Amino acid sequence: MGAVKTKRMPRAVREQQMLDAAVRTFGQRGYMAASMDEIAELAGVSKPLVYLYLNSKEDLFTACIRREAKALTEAVRAGTRPGLPADRQLWSGLTAFFTHTARYPDGWAVLHLQARTHGEVFAAEAAAMREEIVAFVTQLILAAARDAHRDPDLPEREVAGLAEALVGAAESLADWANATSGVTARQSAATLMNFAWAGLGDLMAGRRWSPPDDDGGAAGAQAGATSPAT
Template structure:
């Protein structure tokens, strides 16, 4: 079997085990057995448990970001691109709940270098959202700090909804419904900002 195929099988197995058991409790024996490979071969290809987990986090982050970028087509208007990007995000996390669990729960729980890889994913999504907000609102209506703040808020909300949607016990919304929820918050709010309607700080 080509090494590329064998490594993919190992990563697939590792994502399942890490998502189910967490990084600390996951064993290389279980990963090797699920991948149909010997433990020495897993170590030969992927060096260590830490390196294996890092490879899983990086792969899942890259695939998710690629799915969002592919959905945001440059020929579409900004509103449609944001809608398509949100739908792609929720569709991907719903279709790959174990990969999302590794990114959203496991990688963040064990510090560096894993949390840094998730932060890179978030920055990539935030960059996409900032550009869409700036194109839709115009730099005259929003400054860079406001656009960035809105993008971070939107991404944080998307992550929370994805966590809920991939929780087995939750009454999870469909990808389309989750995306519509954020569009109602983000786009309606953005229209208000463009039209000069802002929440003012009330001082006692």
């Protein structure tokens, strides 16, 4: 009887297996400490095969960043539900974001920590992902403002700033949630909604907070803290 031939694993499947191992290793050990030997062992392949498929440690790390960035942006876009009120759209997008970062903490560590701190090329890859999310949130807020009142006095540049602030807060909260036992994605999204939506909700309705005049800044700020807005 002849030897039984085993079915050869397709290249794409094998490559994803290597990327899975690399994301786990980079996310948990950091880019500098991670070794190709360790990644190959975790993937169940030889180190030469990793080099054959992905060329170098730098190329492997770049491939990890790109894959995780694509997965995160797709998750946020898929999670946001068009046609709902503005607060529900933001809620669904934030919930999708925190669900993904909680489900794939190693991928989030690669994107938010490792990619940003180990070279300009890697940082640029992560920045491109972040810019896409900020642009998406900018358009979401802008569309919500236009729906809330027909002629909103809300410049797109200001909306972009709000989106930057919101995304930055979400990133920091995701780091905290992943490091804190028992915090769910729903709780993280609710925390950020409670922090951000009171202000955004007023903006959607055309009620804007204005800085006090320079002459009475301290007094105005103190009065504003004790008196309801008019």
